[in-house]
Amino acid sequence: MAPHTLLTTLRNIYIKIETSVLIILLNALVGLVFMEVIVRFFDNPTTWSVGIAQLIFMWVIFLGANRALRNHSHIGIDVFTNLLPSTWQKYVQLAVHLVMLVFLAILIVYGFEMTFANTGRLITGTSLGYFTVTLAIPVGAILMLGTAISQMGLLIKNLK
Template sequence: MLSILVWIEDLFGKLLLAAIVLLIFFAAIARNAGYPLIWSVDMAQALFVWLCFTGAVKALRQRAHIGVDYFVQKMPFGWRRGVDLAMAVITVVFLAVLAWFGFQLTVMNAQRIFGDSGLSYAWVTGAVPLGASILALVLAAQVFVALRDKTLVFAKSRADDSLHQEL
């Protein structure tokens, strides 16, 4: 089941990126030919917001987000695990708050029209609550696994865990 969701996530990201590239490409060609597609740039911007959250979910799932952990790596494993879990919980809470306020923003923007596209601006702002909710769920699942297996949440591999358990 999880592999199907990952496959759908990857496909969705690829389709979004392809659509953005095609929209910008055809907009440039049309503008050069004297027939500007005004709505295409608006649509590309809207799709880019969704692509950012799709990429953020993939990066979180692969533990590929940037982290400055110079000082944390120098801690004993128990302390490092505590800091790691605390940061994960703080991040889940932040994402939940972001999802809540993103939902409110989406509702407020339901009547607003996005640029020249004629679409509701809620289609753009809707990426925030949905993306933040998915990020929070993925991170919460990673916290659960880390607690169950007594590992780190943000470690890129088991080797990161075992190296510091020995120290």
């Protein structure tokens, strides 16, 4: 199998796994919040559901952000860049990606700092460490960094 084909296959497998995890987590989040609404209505709230919902929500946010980045689904303001010649538009996209790389690198460093700072804390009503919530930040940023680097490679390739 050629390296390009192998990388494409692995990328497609990763995307399917990421999509499946996102679907499962989002359904779990909706189900959990719905369950909590019902039990609160009957005056019997749980102590753990808010913390677990926060955990799931953080992972959905950062995995979803990577998916949105990969699919170019983030909100973009292109009023001014559309006025530029197409070559300049590519340079602007490249500059934006460079800024994004710096931001994601900072997010990775401080995300891991936050994760390590929360190793002794537990999610309320559970025995799960709160670091599982904050770990979504650096992991999601690492995934987005890989996506951004890949997109930069394509931009550079298309500049020639």
